Amino acid sequence: MATAKQKNLVSFLQKIKPNGSSVTIFIPYFWLTLFFLLPFILIFFISLTQPVDFQQPPHTPIITSTENGLQLNLYFGNYQALTEDQIYILSIVNSVKIATISTLCCLLIGFPMAYGIARSPDRWRNTLLMMVILPFWTSFLIRVYAWIGILGKENGLLNGFLMWLGVIDQPLDILYSDLAVYIGIVYSYLPFMILPLYATLEKLDNTLLEAAADLGSKPTNTFFAITVPLTMPGIIAGCLLVFIPAVGEFVIPELLGDSSSPLIGQQVRSVFSYDWPMASTLAMMILLVLVVPIFIFQYLQNKQTVTK
């Protein structure tokens, strides 16, 4: 009997004994749980509480102990407030709109650039790529501030230049408008569009384009029938890399945008200073807005890998 038990024990231990692959898998899971899942759950629960002034943490506890044991206190008022106060919905809609248009602009500017780099002679390619990445060597904040200097109404470089040229006689009102936010976002996130596009365009087999031409396809048709479908993974990756951070962006609209119509990122930041639960609720809403495109992305990717 004892030997049988021992055998069982040994086989049990062998089953749970860590091996190379399980350890390797464990590390990222552990990381994601600790730094993504747990904070997410925390934020989610805080969004179900009410704010309390002069207290640490500044919200009502989720679990309280009473005579009847532990009690769960869930408050859904914040989500209700979202629907009642239009400003939140409007800023979410506005954020999504600005992020969408910026992403499309990035795609329109980034695709020709990535294409040009991918088709340039080998000796130029690394230099050109380096030039795309080069701005990252300067602080993001300084680069956004620089745009104030460029777009400003008084003493702005752009207005000064255009007036010197004589194109305009009144300075343009670009700074502190949505246009300035678009410029800032497109400028800041363009490299995130170019790099994944470049990666797929560079792998695109040139003989496929030649074959299309040989079969009678004009260059524009070849572009839409061959190049675009084959670089779709890069297009999707680039769009997500721009869209997701652009939705939550608050530095660029804060510095360059019109303060009367704050974006959702700015809302979260300002609400957080006095109302943690409401800020958490807004954070959950951003997540919801972002999760939808991720699911679409995953769906498209799966479809491609299945049918490819």
Place this chain on the structure above:
Amino acid sequence: MSEKGKPGSPEPWRDKSSKPYIRIEHLVKKFGEFTAVNDVSLSIYKGELFSLLGGSGCGKTTLLRMLAGLEIPTSGKIFIDDVDMATVPPYERPTNMMFQSYALFPHMTVEKNIAFGLKQDGIARSLIAERVSDILDLVQMKPYAKRKPHQLSGGQRQRVALARALVKRPKLLLLDEPLGALDKRLREQTQFELMNIQEKLGITFVVVTHDQEEAMTLSTRIGVMNAGQIVQIGTPQEIYEFPGTRMVANFIGSVNIFAGRVIEDEPDYVLLHSDEANADLYISHGIACAPGAEVWVAVRPEKIVASRTAPAETRNQLKGIIKEVAYMGNLSVYLVKLETGKIVKVTMPNQVRSSENRLTWDDHVYLSWLSTSGVVLHS
């Protein structure tokens, strides 16, 4: 194979009155300092299956790509059916190409790949479907119409690529190493299929290949290329039996080459002395050359007879020892070392089954060949 082509005029290139379908005039292509194609002039006739044969880097693919319009010639002209192709972009040329890598569109099914070219011409949907279906029958790929290229084997992909190039019924079909990726058995089978298709559709083919066997089997004529130039054009038989240079002789099949000096040169024969073979060589055609000129004599291994006893004819006779024997089934290959040290390759058919009296290692043998078998080469 030289009897192929259009009925009535089986060898249009011999007929002065026939008009070439494709005319290439002094074509040059340079890539920077490197001259890939160097002053090539060539006429190809309707219904021909013309092969460009040469080693890698000889410029054959560049020449083909210029016909397709994928490379712009540095100088020279291309006429297809009397139209100057200089300003015609690839998508307006009456040519279709089958790429070496097949270049099938990975995101399209077999059917859509084949229909792609027809769609560009704005042909009605129903007609496209009909023609795609016909061509799929021709290359026997009907059951795979809905598959994507990565779900096909190499041979199947090759058929799709061929079908895609054929379906537009081009005036000129260009094939870049069409059978390169196939194994031997499949290659032989496809070679004959290609010939059948060519005969059935009457399309003019230009095939680029480095495989001399492929060129011999398929072609009406072969253009042998070296270093950007066409060194010889002829039917497979001409190229094999009457190579113009040592390079051509070496490239097509195997050959024994003896360096020699002209002793006598008359209209109906040449007598040379070869130090390499330490023998006088006699060829039954004149070469119009001064005595003392350095020339080479090429003799194919299968034209040489090896025997233990001396043949009656004393001309073109060498003596040597068998150093290597390779039994190939249908024939045996012997490497015979002459007294001078030169190795001569001889192939002889294995006419009898028994191995009793067969030549073997270290046999002393006489090598001889007919005075019509040797070819004198000047370079």
